[in-house]
Structure formats: structure tokens, C-alpha cells
Amino acid sequence: xxxxxxxxxxxSVQEGRISILNCDYTNSMFDYFLWYKKYxxxxxxxxxxxxxxxxxxxxxxxTVFLNKSAKHLSLHIVPSQPGDSAVYFCAASPxxxxxxxxxxxxxxxxxxxx
Amino acid sequence: EPEVTQTPSHQVTQMGQEVILRCVPISNHLYFxxxxxxxxxxxxxxxxxxxxxxxxxxEIFDDQFSVERPDGSNFTLKxxxxxxxxxxxxxxxxxxxxEANYGYTxxxxxxxxxx
Numbered sequence: 001x002x003x004x005x006x007x008x009x010x011x012s013v014q015e016g017r018i019s020i021l022n023c024d025y026t027n028s029m030f031d032y033f034l035w036y037k038k039y040x041x042x043x044x045x046x047x048x049x050x051x052x053x054x055x056x057x058x059x060x061x062x063t064v065f066l067n068k069s070a071k072h073l074s075l076h077i078v079p080s081q082p083g084d085s086a087v088y089f090c091a092a093s094p095x096x097x098x099x100x101x102x103x104x105x106x107x108x109x110x111x112x113x114x
Numbered sequence: 115e116p117e118v119t120q121t122p123s124h125q126v127t128q129m130g131q132e133v134i135l136r137c138v139p140i141s142n143h144l145y146f147x148x149x150x151x152x153x154x155x156x157x158x159x160x161x162x163x164x165x166x167x168x169x170x171x172x173e174i175f176d177d178q179f180s181v182e183r184p185d186g187s188n189f190t191l192k193x194x195x196x197x198x199x200x201x202x203x204x205x206x207x208x209x210x211x212x213e214a215n216y217g218y219t220x221x222x223x224x225x226x227x228x229x
Contacts, residue, residue, distance in 0.1 A: 036220075042222050043118070043222045101147065101162055102149075103159065104149075106156040107156060
């Protein structure tokens, strides 16, 4: 049962352009959403999060948008840089913090070409 | 920036053998987790641990798996009798609910190869 879906396995963009990574979820109990970036041979690194009470959260070049009615969130990276090339995971949790587990999507490989 | 340290980085073991994966969590963090990622698949939750006991475990976390904090600092995952399908990257993670806005901190993982 895929509660968190990242339907596109990969994305390739040119440096300087916008990268848009999409994520859909099915569990209406999810209340907190996170994006992680993962380089080969490293663990996932927290990137940005959003609570369900918001529809947008911005941190530098990274912005996450949440559409609760559509159960959809997206990560925008602008401008994209070659160092952003990594696998990006969308994750969701029923609450913010505590002992709640994260449910991850399958990940999406982003390649930013110089 | 505080780090979660995992050892070993790579472990090769014979099927049926016991393995212990170790994690040194960030001090003062209260919640501990193990996740795994089979090659090419998503990161999956195994178990969460709080106040020296398991809070939640997934279907993957069967009787072959156990976790403990043997000395109050290290956090270990033991697989009693490994199977080929246990081959995966195993990630330890911490979360301090007071800092939950910043998400979980993951270790760099242990690659377990069962042969």
C-alpha cells in the first residue's frame, strides 16, 4: 500500500532553471510533510518541511507547496544547481515530532546539468 | 551540526548468522528509529524506540529483529538469523520533538549484505 507516491522516478533540468518535484499521498491522517535529499552512500538529509496548517513554506531556494484537498505537495528548487543532483524523498507523518514514524515515497532522482 | 554515527558502514554476513548494527545517536535526543532501504526501493520504517522501549514496529520487524540501548547511549539493531532478503541499507535516525521542525537526523547507514 503506497501511502506516499512519487510517480516520476527521475527529472533532469538545466542549471539555473526551476526543478519541480511532486508527491501525492493517500492517508488523510498525515499532518506533517517533509522532503529529504539523499546522496549515494549517505543517509537522507532533511531539507524542508510543512505542516498541514500551511500551504507554503520557503527556505532559500527551496519552497514546498501543500494542497491538502488534492493530497498533493511539491518541492520547487529555484534556481537549480548541479550540487542539487541527488535523490529526493517525500515523507509524511501523522504528526509533527514525537514517536510518529515517517512514511517515505520511493524517491526521485534529480539531475541538474551544468 | 550534530551527527548520528553508524557502524559498521558495510557488513557482509552469511545467511543464518547474527548481525548487530550500531548507532550513536545525538545526545539529548529522545526518539530513535531504524529504517531500511532495499536497493532500488523506498526507505521503510522498521521500529521506533522511546524511553527504553519500542513505541511502534512495522510488519518487517519480526521476531528476528530486536533493538536496545545497552549502555544508555548506543542504539543497536540486532538481526538474529539473517536472510538474503535482509540485504539493505539500514539507517538509524533521531528525533527530538522539541526540535521536530527540523525533521529527523539520519545516520549515513550500514550496508548489510547477506550471502
